[in-house]
Amino acid sequence: MQDVTLTVNGKTETRRVEGRTLLVQFLREHLGLTGTHVGCDTSQCGACTVILGGRAVKSCTILASAAAARGEVLTIEGLGDEEALSPMQEAFHRHHALQCGFCTPGMVMAAHNMVQRHEGELTEAIVRRELEGNLCRCTGYHNIVKAVLAAAEAHRAVASAPAGQD
Amino acid sequence: MTRAKTSAVRKASDSAPDIAWRWDDAPPDMDYVREALFRHIGKPVARKEDKRLLTGKGRFTDDFNLPGQTYAAMVRSPHPHARILGIDASAALAAPGVLAVLTGVDVLADGLGPIPHNPLPKTNFDMKLSAPGGGAPFIGPHLLLPADKVRHVGEAVAVVVAESAAQAMDAAELVDVDYEELDFVIDALDAASGSCPSVVWDEVPDNVFVETHFGDREATDAAFARAAHVVEASFHIDRVTGVPMEPRAALAAFDAESGKYTLYAGSGGAVRQKNELAEVLGIEPKSLRVLSFDVGGNFGTRNRTYVEFGLTLWASRRVGRPVKYTATRSEAFLTDYQGRDLHTTVALAMDAEGRFLAMRADNLSNVGARCVSLSPLSKGSGLITGSYDIPAATLRSRAVFTNTMCTQAYRSSGRPEVTYAIERLVEIAAKQIGMDPIELRRRNMIAPDRMPYRNAVGQVYDSGTYETNMDQAMALFDWDGFAARREEATARGMLLGRGLANYVESSIGSPRERAEITVLPDGRIEVVIGTQPSGQGHETSFAQVVADMLGVPVETVTIIIGDTDVVSVGGGSHSGRSMRHAGTVMAMASSELLAEARRRAAEHFDVALDRIERDGDQYRVAGTNHTVGLFELAALPSGPLAVARTNEMHTPVFPNGTAICEVEIDPELCHVEITRYATIDDVGRCINPMIVHGQTHGGIAQGVGQAMWELCVTDPDSGQPLAGSFMDYGMPRADNLPSFDAEIAEVISPTNPLGIKAGGEGGTTPALATVTLAVLDALAPLGVTDIKMPLTPNTIWRAIGEARQQEKGVME
Numbered sequence: 001m002q003d004v005t006l007t008v009n010g011k012t013e014t015r016r017v018e019g020r021t022l023l024v025q026f027l028r029e030h031l032g033l034t035g036t037h038v039g040c041d042t043s044q045c046g047a048c049t050v051i052l053g054g055r056a057v058k059s060c061t062i063l064a065s066a067a068a069a070r071g072e073v074l075t076i077e078g079l080g081d082e083e084a085l086s087p088m089q090e091a092f093h094r095h096h097a098l099q100c101g102f103c104t105p106g107m108v109m110a111a112h113n114m115v116q117r118h119e120g121e122l123t124e125a126i127v128r129r130e131l132e133g134n135l136c137r138c139t140g141y142h143n144i145v146k147a148v149l150a151a152a153e154a155h156r157a158v159a160s161a162p163a164g165q166d
Numbered sequence: 167m168t169r170a171k172t173s174a175v176r177k178a179s180d181s182a183p184d185i186a187w188r189w190d191d192a193p194p195d196m197d198y199v200r201e202a203l204f205r206h207i208g209k210p211v212a213r214k215e216d217k218r219l220l221t222g223k224g225r226f227t228d229d230f231n232l233p234g235q236t237y238a239a240m241v242r243s244p245h246p247h248a249r250i251l252g253i254d255a256s257a258a259l260a261a262p263g264v265l266a267v268l269t270g271v272d273v274l275a276d277g278l279g280p281i282p283h284n285p286l287p288k289t290n291f292d293m294k295l296s297a298p299g300g301g302a303p304f305i306g307p308h309l310l311l312p313a314d315k316v317r318h319v320g321e322a323v324a325v326v327v328a329e330s331a332a333q334a335m336d337a338a339e340l341v342d343v344d345y346e347e348l349d350f351v352i353d354a355l356d357a358a359s360g361s362c363p364s365v366v367w368d369e370v371p372d373n374v375f376v377e378t379h380f381g382d383r384e385a386t387d388a389a390f391a392r393a394a395h396v397v398e399a400s401f402h403i404d405r406v407t408g409v410p411m412e413p414r415a416a417l418a419a420f421d422a423e424s425g426k427y428t429l430y431a432g433s434g435g436a437v438r439q440k441n442e443l444a445e446v447l448g449i450e451p452k453s454l455r456v457l458s459f460d461v462g463g464n465f466g467t468r469n470r471t472y473v474e475f476g477l478t479l480w481a482s483r484r485v486g487r488p489v490k491y492t493a494t495r496s497e498a499f500l501t502d503y504q505g506r507d508l509h510t511t512v513a514l515a516m517d518a519e520g521r522f523l524a525m526r527a528d529n530l531s532n533v534g535a536r537c538v539s540l541s542p543l544s545k546g547s548g549l550i551t552g553s554y555d556i557p558a559a560t561l562r563s564r565a566v567f568t569n570t571m572c573t574q575a576y577r578s579s580g581r582p583e584v585t586y587a588i589e590r591l592v593e594i595a596a597k598q599i600g601m602d603p604i605e606l607r608r609r610n611m612i613a614p615d616r617m618p619y620r621n622a623v624g625q626v627y628d629s630g631t632y633e634t635n636m637d638q639a640m641a642l643f644d645w646d647g648f649a650a651r652r653e654e655a656t657a658r659g660m661l662l663g664r665g666l667a668n669y670v671e672s673s674i675g676s677p678r679e680r681a682e683i684t685v686l687p688d689g690r691i692e693v694v695i696g697t698q699p700s701g702q703g704h705e706t707s708f709a710q711v712v713a714d715m716l717g718v719p720v721e722t723v724t725i726i727i728g729d730t731d732v733v734s735v736g737g738g739s740h741s742g743r744s745m746r747h748a749g750t751v752m753a754m755a756s757s758e759l760l761a762e763a764r765r766r767a768a769e770h771f772d773v774a775l776d777r778i779e780r781d782g783d784q785y786r787v788a789g790t791n792h793t794v795g796l797f798e799l800a801a802l803p804s805g806p807l808a809v810a811r812t813n814e815m816h817t818p819v820f821p822n823g824t825a826i827c828e829v830e831i832d833p834e835l836c837h838v839e840i841t842r843y844a845t846i847d848d849v850g851r852c853i854n855p856m857i858v859h860g861q862t863h864g865g866i867a868q869g870v871g872q873a874m875w876e877l878c879v880t881d882p883d884s885g886q887p888l889a890g891s892f893m894d895y896g897m898p899r900a901d902n903l904p905s906f907d908a909e910i911a912e913v914i915s916p917t918n919p920l921g922i923k924a925g926g927e928g929g930t931t932p933a934l935a936t937v938t939l940a941v942l943d944a945l946a947p948l949g950v951t952d953i954k955m956p957l958t959p960n961t962i963w964r965a966i967g968e969a970r971q972q973e974k975g976v977m978e
Contacts, residue, residue, distance in 0.1 A: 018332075020332075033222065034222070034226075034228075034229035035221070035222015035223070035224070036222070037226070037411075037412070037462075038228070038413075039411045039412065039413065039462075039495065040413075040495035040891065040892050041494045041495050041496060041891070042495065042891045042892055042893055044891070044892035044893060045411065045495070045892060047411060075222065076220075076221065076222035077221065077222040079221075080220075080221060081221055082217040082218065082221050082223070085217070085220060085221070089220040089221065092216070092220055093212060093213070093216045093217070093220060094212065096210075096212075096213065096856045096857065096859075096860050098216060098219055098220065098701075099463075099701030099702070099703070099860055099861075099864065100410070100411070100412070100460070100461060100462045100463045100464075100700050100701030101215070101216075101219030101220075101224050101460060101462070101701065102224075102226065102410075102411040102412040102460075102462030102463060103411045103462075104219055104220060105220075105222055108220065124905070127900070128900045128901045128903075129900075129901050131899075131900035131901070132899050132900055132901040134900070135411060135892065135897055135899065136411065136900075137408075137409055137410060137411050137463050137465070137864070137867075137868070137897075138411075138463060138701045138860075138864045139860060139863055139864050139867075140863035140864045140865075140866055140867030140898065140903060140906065140929075141863075141867070141898075141899075141900040141903055142863040142903075142905050142906055143860060143863065144900070145900065145905065146905075
C-alpha cells in the first residue's frame with residue numbers, strides 16, 4: 001500500500017492504495033468519480049479517457065502512482081456541470097452525439113483535448129482519425145463528428161474575436 | 167428411441183385480416199388526444215437525458231456500491247464440451263479474502279431452478295415454431311451453474327466470492343475442475359448432419375430441436391415446375407456479438423430481516439429480470455426488486471437473463487453481504503448472448519419476363535448450447551420473401567444445438583439474414599436472365615394498392631410505398647452520377663462499386679405494456695412505463711407524446727423507468743416495440759386522464775360535463791371566463807389526479823425502406839473504403855426525427871460492421887473462440903465509416919393510434935446486403951462473383967486470387 005496524491009479537477013486528493021491501482025480505479029473507486037468508465041481490458045475502447053497534464057490519455061494505461069508526475073487530472077466531472085455545460089458538452093447535446101452515454105465521457109474528453117491541441121483547426125478526416133481510439137456502438141459516429149466540428153468552429157470564432165468583445 | 171420426423175405444416179390463408187386500429191373503440195376523450203396531437207410530436211426536441219450523461223452523473227450498474235460489498239469472479243470452462251467429474255475448491259477457499267466457492271452441485275442442493283427463458287415469440291402473429299413432429303421444443307435447461315457437463319467455452323462452472331475483486335479473480339484460478347473432454351460441434355450444418363458425434367443434449371440425439379414447415383407446398387412445386395428460370399444459392403450469415411460498450415454488471419443484496427432481495431443490473435427490461443430471477447430463486451416476484459437505470463447499450467444482448475445475475479443474488483444470501491460482479495470485456499466476448507448464425511438455402515422461380523412465381527427457403531439457426539430465444543429464426547421466417555410479391559413459397563425452419571455460446575436476438579433480430587438472402591438472390595437472378603437488377607426489383611415489388619399485403623408465409627405487411635422508397639434512395643445517393651464517379655476512380659487505379667437493397671422488417675415484441683400517469687399539484691407530470699431505454703431517448707420522446715396529449719410543456723413531464731418497486735408491468739425494449747407500445751398505452755391513459763380532468767372541472771364549477779371546454783391545460787366553462795388549470799385540478803381535495811392503463815396489442819408493423827452503399831477498393835492493398843451510404847426508412851409516424859436519425863446511423867454502423875469486420879471466430883479444430891477482445895474483433899470506428907445520407911419516410915401505420923412503425927433497426931437490416939453487393943460490383947471486372955462476409959482485406963485478396971486462378975484455368 002502507498003499514499004498517492006493527485007490533483008483532480010483542481011482539488012488535491014490523497015488516498016492510500018495498492019501499488020497496482022490504475023488511474024481509472026483511483027478515480028472511480030477511491031474518489032467516487034464514476035463519470036470515467038471502463039469498457040474493456042486492453043486499452044482499446046477509450047471510455048476511460050481523461051486529460052492528464054494537458055493531454056488526453058486512457059486512464060487504464062497508467063498507474064495512479066505514476067500519474068502524479070505527469071501533472072493535473074481533468075475528468076468529465078471537472079469539465080462543466082449540468083447548469084453550465086462546456087462548449088464540447090453543449091455541442092454533443094445540440095447535435096445528438098450521444099445515445100446510451102457510456103462512451104460519452106471519454107469521447108468528450110478526447111474531443112475537448114483535440115480541439116485545444118489543434119486550436120480549432122479541424123477537418124472531418126482529422127476528427128475521424130483522432131477518434132479512432134474511442135469506440136461508440138450507438139451513434140455510428142455521424143453526429144459525434146458533427147458535434148466536434150461544430151465545437152471546433154465555435155472555438156475558432158472565439159479565438160479570432162477581436163479583443164474586448166466577447 | 168426414434169422420433170417421428172413428420173412436421174407440422176402451416177398454410178397461410180388467402181384473406182388479409184383486419185389490422186386497423188379503431189378510434190371508435192377508444193373512450194370519447196380520445197378525440198381530444200387526436201386533436202391535440204403534434205404540437206411536440208415530430209419535432210427534434212433535444213434530449214432530457216443528455217445533461218447527466220454529459221457531466222458524468224449517469225447511473226450505470228457498476229457505478230453503484232453498497233456498504234460491506236464483496237466481489238464475485240467466475241470459473242469458466244476452457245473446453246467446448248466436457249463432463250464435470252469433480253470440482254476441488256479447497257485451495258481457492260484457503261486463499262486470502264475468499265468467502266465462498268459455489269458450484270453446480272450447490273445449485274442443485276439449494277433447489278435453484280433453471281432460467282425460464284421462454285424462447286418462443288408469443289404474440290398471435292408470430293411465426294409459430296415447434297419441435298420436429300410438433301409440440302413444444304426442448305430448450306435445454308439453463309441452470310446458474312451446470313452440475314453434469316459444460317457445453318461451451320466460457321460457461322461458468324463455479325463462482326468465487328471474496329473481499330476484493332482481485333482476490334476473487336486470483337482465487338478463481340485456484341479452483342480445480344476435473345473434466346472429461348467430449349466430442350464437440352461448432353457449426354450448425356455439422357450439428358444437424360444426422361451423424362454428428364457430439365450430442366449437446368441427450369434429450370435431442372440429433373441436436374435438431376425445432377423443425378417447422380411453412381407455406382403452400384403444392385402451389386410452390388407447381389410454380390417451380392412451370393418456371394422459365396430458377397436460381398438457387400446458399401449463404402451463411404455468420405455469428406457476431408452485440409458489444410454494448412458497458413460490460414454487463416450486477417450488484418445484489420439480500421436483507422435477511424425482510425427476506426427481500428435487491429439487484430442493480432442494467433438490462434433490456436427490469437420486469438422480465440425480476441420475474442425470471444424470482445422463479446430461479448424460488449421466491450415471490452415481490453420479494454425481488456430490480457433496478458436498471460442508465461444502460462450502456464443493449465442491441466438485444468441484454469434482453470435475456472444472465473446466470474451472473476442469479477449467481478450474485480444467490481451468493482449474497484449465502485455470504486450474508488452484498489455481492490458485486492462486473493464482466494471484463496473478454497468475458498463479454500465469450501459469454502454475452504451472441505447474434506445471427508443462420509445457414510440459409512434459397513431458390514427463386516421466375517417466368518420468362520422475370521416475374522417472381524415462387525420461392526423455397528431452408529433456414530437453419532444455430533442457437534448455441536441452450537435455446538435462449540427463437541426470435542431470430544421466427545422473425546426471419548416471416549420475411550423470406552422480402553419486399554417482393556412472390557405468390558407462393560415454402561420454408562423449412564430448423565434450430566440446432568451446438569457447443570457454442572447461446573445466440574439471442576441481435577439488432578434487427580433475424581431480418582438482416584433473410585434480407586441478405588433475398589437481395590443477393592435477386593441480383594443473381596438478374597444476372598442469370600440478363601436483366602438490370604433495378605428493373606427486376608421494380609417488376610416484382612409490392613405495390614401500395616396491395617396493402618395490407620399477406621405474404622406467402624402468412625405475414626401481413628401493414629402499409630408502405632416500397633418502390634417510392636427505392637426511387638428516393640437512388641436520388642439521395644445520386645445513382646445516376648455513379649458512372650462518372652466510377653470513371654474517376656478507375657483513372658486512379660481504384661475499383662468503385664455500388665450495392666442496393668430493399669427491405670421490409672417486422673416489429674412485433676412483447677404485447678403488454680402499462681402506463682401510469684400522475685398529475686402533481688406542483689406542476690409536474692410523472693409517467694411510469696415499463697420499457698427500458700439504453701440510449702433511445704425515451705425520457706424525451708415519451709415526454710413529447712404525453713405533453714402533446716395533455717396540452718402541457720415537455721419540460722413538465724418526467725418519465726420513470728427501471729425500478730420494479732415502481733414499475734409493475736412492462737415488456738422492456740426490443741424488436742422496435744417501445745415507441746409504438748408505450749405511445750399507444752400512453753395515448754389511452756392520457757385520454758382517460760383528460761376525461762377525469764373534465765369531470766373534475768365540471769364538478770368544480772358545478773356545471774354539466776358538456777359545458778367544459780379544453781384549451782391546452784386549461785378547462786373553461788363555455789361562454790364564461792371561469793377557467794381551472796390541469797395542475798389546479800390535481801390539487802383539489804378529490805384526491806390524486808392519476809390514471810393507470812394496461813394495454814395488450816398484438817398486431818405487428820412492418821418498417822421498410824431502401825439502402826445503397828458505394829465502396830472504393832484498392833486492388834493492390836485490398837482495402838475497402840465506404841465512400842457513400844444513403845437510406846430511406848419508412849418508420850411510420852416519427853415522434854422525434856433527431857432521435858430516429860441517430861438510431862438509423864447506429865443501426866447502419868452495426869450492419870456495416872458485420873459486413874466488413876465483425877466475426878465471432880471459433881477455431882474448428884479446438885472449439886476455442888478466437889475473438890476475445892477489441893484487438894481480435896473488428897469494430898466500426900470513427901475512421902472506417904463515412905457520414906450517412908439518411909432520410910425518413912412517414913407512411914402512417916393503420917395498426918395503432920399514433921401510426922408508428924419503428925426506427926433504428928432499419929439501418930441494420932439491409933446493410934449486410936448493400937455492402938456485400940457493392941463489393942461484388944466493384945470486384946466484378948476482376949471476375950469475382952461470390953464472396954463471404956466479413957469483407958476484410960484478406961477476404962478481398964483471396965477472392966481476387968481465386969478469380970484469377972479460375973480465369974487461368976479457363977484459359978489453359
